[in-house]
Amino acid sequence: MLLSNFNKIDISSKHQKFEDLDKTSLRDNVRDLYDELIRRPIYKVVYKNFFKKQNYKIDYTIPAKGLSTLKRFKILNDFKKIQGLSILNIGCGNAFTYHHLFKFKPKSIYGIDVLNYDNAWNNVHKYVDKHNVKTEVKFDMIDIVNLDPSLKFDLIISEAVFEHCKDFKSVTKILYGALKDDGVLYSSYGGPLWYTYGGDHFSGRDNEENGYNHLLLNKDDYQNYFKKNVGNLEHELNEGGGGGILVENDLFSKLSGNEYMQIFQEEGFKSLKTITEADPVALKLLKNNTELKKKLINLSLPVSFEDFYLKTHIVYLEKNV
Numbered sequence: 001m002l003l004s005n006f007n008k009i010d011i012s013s014k015h016q017k018f019e020d021l022d023k024t025s026l027r028d029n030v031r032d033l034y035d036e037l038i039r040r041p042i043y044k045v046v047y048k049n050f051f052k053k054q055n056y057k058i059d060y061t062i063p064a065k066g067l068s069t070l071k072r073f074k075i076l077n078d079f080k081k082i083q084g085l086s087i088l089n090i091g092c093g094n095a096f097t098y099h100h101l102f103k104f105k106p107k108s109i110y111g112i113d114v115l116n117y118d119n120a121w122n123n124v125h126k127y128v129d130k131h132n133v134k135t136e137v138k139f140d141m142i143d144i145v146n147l148d149p150s151l152k153f154d155l156i157i158s159e160a161v162f163e164h165c166k167d168f169k170s171v172t173k174i175l176y177g178a179l180k181d182d183g184v185l186y187s188s189y190g191g192p193l194w195y196t197y198g199g200d201h202f203s204g205r206d207n208e209e210n211g212y213n214h215l216l217l218n219k220d221d222y223q224n225y226f227k228k229n230v231g232n233l234e235h236e237l238n239e240g241g242g243g244g245i246l247v248e249n250d251l252f253s254k255l256s257g258n259e260y261m262q263i264f265q266e267e268g269f270k271s272l273k274t275i276t277e278a279d280p281v282a283l284k285l286l287k288n289n290t291e292l293k294k295k296l297i298n299l300s301l302p303v304s305f306e307d308f309y310l311k312t313h314i315v316y317l318e319k320n321v
Contacts, residue, residue, distance in 0.1 A: 011237050012120035013094050018127050021099045028070040028100075035066070051276055053304035056261040061276045064191075064311050069159075070100050072314060076155070076186045079272050079316055082106050085154035088178060090144055091161035094120040098137070099127075101157075108136040110153070114143050144171055152180050162189035162260065164251040172267040181321050185269065190277070190312035194254045195303050197282035197311075202243035205229055208285060209292070212308070216295055256303045257310050269317040277312035 040062075047061035076082065082104035089095075092111030101109060111121070121139040128137055144165075156179055165171045179185055190196075197211040198204045204211030206229050213225055226247055230236065236244035246252065255263075257276070264271070286293050286308060296308055 008116065009233070010116045010118050012117045012123075013096075013238070015238060016094070016096065018094075018096065018099065018120065018123045021096055028068040031068055032071045032074075035068075035071070039066070047278065050278060051257075051306050051310060053258075053306050054261075054276070054310070055258050057271060057274060058276050059273050061278055064277045064279050064281075066277060067275070067314065069097050072186065072188060073097075073100050073104065075273065076157075076184065076316060077104055079318075080155065080182075080184045082155065086110070086152075087155045087157055088112070088147075088151070088153040090156065090158040090175075091164075092139065093117060095124045095139070096120075097159065098124055102133050102135055106135050106155075108138070110151075111137070111139045112142050112144065112147070113139075114141070116141055144174055147174060147178060149174075149177060151178060152183075153178055154180055154183050156183065156185040156187075158185075158187040158189070160189060160191055162187055163191070163193060163253050163255075164246065165253050166251065168253045168255060168260070169263050169267065172263050172269070176268050176319065179319060181319055183319065184272065185317040186315070187317075188312060188314045189260070190310075192279060192282075192311045193257060193307070193313070194252055195256055195301065195307040196309055197279050197285065200243070200247055200252065201241060202226065202229070202247045205240070205243065208281065209289065211281070211285060212292065212296060215299060215301070256307050257313060258303075260313060261315075264315070264317060268320050270320040272316040272318055274316075275314040276310060277314070279309045279311035282309035282311070 043062050043066065044060060050061040051058060073082070082101070084105070084107050087101070087106050087109045089109055089111040092113050093115075094117055095111055098109065117139075124137060127133070128135070156175055162168060162171070175185060192199050192201075194200075195215065200214035203213040210225070213222060217225060226244075230244040230247075231240055236242055261271075261274070297305065
């Protein structure tokens, strides 16, 4: 296979250095202030009660990428002060978000990932030593299912991971056990969810009109589409957003928004805040392409039509104890 054995290779980013990410903090602060004063009030009007078929409480809806990572951590900090706490970071990848987390002064961050990011992790350790960061940082290349069950954390953080958990219910059960009774789980997942535009993180890369190919094409046609548009490993990691790797290994939960929230509830979590993101590209495409809209409806999938443009969940959860 073109991308086989990728998990044995160090896939750390070659285009971004952890040291340089401090520069993004000022930009994020300016963006968040602009959002808070100008865009957020508009969002509250435009997206009020936007998703009506989701069977869970939505605190508010925003367009895609409507919250910076820094803002998401600030919301987490409002629910539970991060300073002095232990954090489990699932699917930490390059750990690029840690420059934000360090500002909140957690006691420790334990980052795990099923893939090899040794070089990136070493850069984080060098940064911690150079800048005398007091947070204890540890990384392991392990699957969440192999997490030591005796470990307990104050906070669990996960970004762009849950949409790739093939047995999400089992993962949620493990997270429940790893979280302290008064802990908080923050996760952003989707970007996009399976049933929306580019839900396979691949369809539409060649042409916007093909953004739902993962739903519309039969198995053979989809494989041909994949082979035509997939790049080599270097391309998929650095330009393709990893879409080719994800498709080739079928790393998708393939769940709807309702199914995620139902599983959280069944496994003992309750929502502190749930934010949804609407996909502007999907909305425009479905509005302008009536033929595409008909094709999606005729699939008779076990979801509502709005799942075709529900892009992301941003959730803050606590244990229902």
